[in-house]
Amino acid sequence: MQHTNIYNLGLDRNAANFAALTPxxxxxxxxxxxxxxxxxxxxxxxxxxxxxxxxxxxxxxxxxxxxxxxxxxxxxxxxxxxxxxxxxxxxxxxxxxxxxxxxxxxxxxxxxxxxxxxxxxxxxxxxxxxxxxxxxxxxxxxxxxxxxxxxxxxxxxxxxxxxxxxxxxxxxxxxxxxxxxxxxxxxxxxxxxxxxxxxxxxxxxxxRGAYLNAVSNAVSWNMGEHPVYLWTLPMFHCNGWCFPWTLAATVGTSVSLRHVRADAIYDSIRNNKVNHFCGAPIVLNMLNNADAGLKTGINHEVKVMTAGAAPPAAVIEGMEAMGFKVTHVYGLTETYGPCVVCAWHDEWNDRSLTEKARLKSRQGVKSPMQEGLMVADPETMQPVPRDGQTIGEIFMRGNLVMKGYLKNPRATEEAFAGDWFHSGDLAVWHPDGYVEIKDRSKDIIISGGENISSIEVEDVLYRHPAVSEAAVVARPDEKWGETPCAFINLKAGAQVTEQEIIDFCRDNMAKFKAPKTVVFGELPKTSTGKIQKFVLRDRVKTL
Incomplete structure (x- = not known):
């Protein structure tokens, strides 16, 4: 006897009970x-x-x-x-x-x-x-x-x-x-x-994805109704991480900003009572290092959402010390911007500022409207152990993943192989389920058979009081295959030697991970403010 599902009888979709989702x-x-x-x-x-x-x-x-x-x-x-x-x-x-x-x-x-x-x-x-x-x-x-x-x-x-x-x-x-x-x-x-x-x-x-990520932003950031949002993040970047639609959903206020400068940001926060803004770690670093006089007169809570590169714990610590509450998110253009969030637990509130910053520097867990997130072996698609040590690739699936690449079926098919979106980012999975990026697959440094995360080395470098910006790439080495090379932009007026930087790293991490070479000067950046590691990789070949 054929089973009849009574919940499908006369209960059809119609204009009264269904509408296509749209922001x-x-x-x-x-x-x-x-x-x-x-x-x-x-x-x-x-x-x-x-x-x-x-x-x-x-x-x-x-x-x-x-x-x-x-x-x-x-x-x-x-x-x-x-x-x-x-x-x-x-x-x-x-x-x-x-x-x-x-x-x-x-x-x-x-x-x-x-x-x-x-x-x-x-x-x-x-x-x-x-x-x-x-x-x-x-x-x-x-x-x-x-x-x-x-x-x-x-x-x-x-x-x-x-x-x-x-x-x-x-x-x-x-x-x-x-x-x-x-x-x-x-x-x-x-x-x-x-x-x-x-x-x-x-x-x-x-x-559908724009509608859902707009709400996902609001829920994961506890925005409530009527936030005042400053456009430090370009609206051309993943449609401003979908925040134009989030602001409509929360009936917030969109505060324009033509140029991302510390004085303009602090002025707008003070004058317009801005309580939310987004930005790459490089923007947070700029705000940390701004003249103290610019920071006066801000007495309300300001929430900051950061992504774009793994933020060094020292940068997060600096923002929190100023009273800014940092939420770390992760995503790609292909995932409507943020689809992973470092969701906070109240029991972490009693930790030290340094320990809280370390926890916040992890990428986190799937955001409210995302369906699937895993760290897995890219060949077998089997999840890696949640041991905080085993490196795999980050994969996502669900409503916060793009339709695909325009007029590029081959690239679309490759990106969705195995019914997961392949991020190209390498990470570990912690026992609590939080993902932490260790590198882009092309940025991992293999020295003497050991994997060295460039992000881990950069995290230590940012703790040095003289360092404003840092990037680490692999330098070819006859003996070791590759060794870490650090490119550093110093804070204004700061002076430090190559050996002092190397010694600082050796004192704060496993010695084999410390950079063998340090180059001082301005760092090349992409149009969205990310440091251009591919330029630095070319540069190390001539050192």
Missing amino acids: LSYLQRAASVYPDRVAQIHHDQQLTWKQTYLRCVRLASALSKAGIAEGDTVSFIAANTNPLFEAHFGVPMCGAVLNAVNTRLDAEAISFILQHAEAKIVFVDREFSEVASRAIKMLGANRPRVIDIDDPFYEGGELIGEMDYEAFIAQGDEGFSYSLPADEWNAITLNYTSGTTGNPKGVVYHH
Whole structure:
């Protein structure tokens, strides 16, 4: 006798009991429930959630009138100001896909992105008009329409488009009847990887993942309602880790920031009562080392979310000593930004500041909306022991993983081999289930048959009082195969010798892990502020 599942009889999905998940619904709710709350602050300009909603509708309408349809790409080469924030809603409201371009790339890379994405319209902030103009010229006859972003608070650059953003959205209709996506699997944004080896890959996000990671951010960070969030993290980077949508979900305030400088950050925290911001460890390090006078007058709690590279415990310790509460997260462009969080346990509160910083420097556990996380052998896909010692690769699966790479089925298939996303990051798994990165697979140093984590050596280097920035790479060695080579940027006015650095490391870690060579000077960085280890690996060959 065939079994009948009574819960499938007459209980079909319909418009009354099911809706495709999309972060656009957060904007609708924010404008409806809290129309007069401040949504955006840009210098002395303030916009409410109702005003922001109507501007997004006008943007969607204007794009639709310009011929933009479902599945078309709209690119923005813009700073962390209102137009790019609004684009996270207005572009998908007309069915199009937002491509926020990394403003620190060169013209060739930007041109490749615009061509590969098949951008129909590109919005260009005056600050980036020179590089954008060169990139667009390289496209020849396939040039997109260009609309300027003419920020009244920025001086410099040129207007290269046919009109500016405000004039463009003025063409739109506030009563525009936009549609939410029929399928939550539809693309919402396109982000490009940094492309340090070959051309960057186009990472496609869907509405479902954007909706869920927006909430995942709020839950994992205990944001509550109405946070005031400062844009120290580029909105072009994983769509600002999905925080434009998080701010709509929490009915928060988006505080723009064009340039990431210590004085501007501290001023905004003080004046706008900012209580949340994100940033790579390099930003935290800058804030730690800022002049003491900049830090005065901040008496409220500020929560900091950091990722991008494993933050040295000393950097976390410095932020916590200032009264800033640090949450460490981990993810990749392919995982909507953060999908792993160093979730805090109250029983850790009584630990010393140093011990708490060490715990916080671990990457952590899966975030609330992520389904799967493991450290495993990349060949067998078998999880490694949770012993804090055995190194494996980090794998993720679930709703916070990209649709795939645009027009690159081979790379997509490789990334998802075995039904897990392959991160390329090497880590250990601790007995408590927390993951701790030891290196990118290409950054591990094998010296005399022993694996040395460059991150572990860097962690020690950052504890030295003279060190501002540090990076460790493998240097070829006839005897040992490879030895650690440290590149160090000293704090202003600091003086220290190579031998003093080596001795400091030998005193604070296993002696064989200490760098054999130390090079002082500025460190090369990627467009998102990460230290370019591939440049340093080339440099060590000539030492």
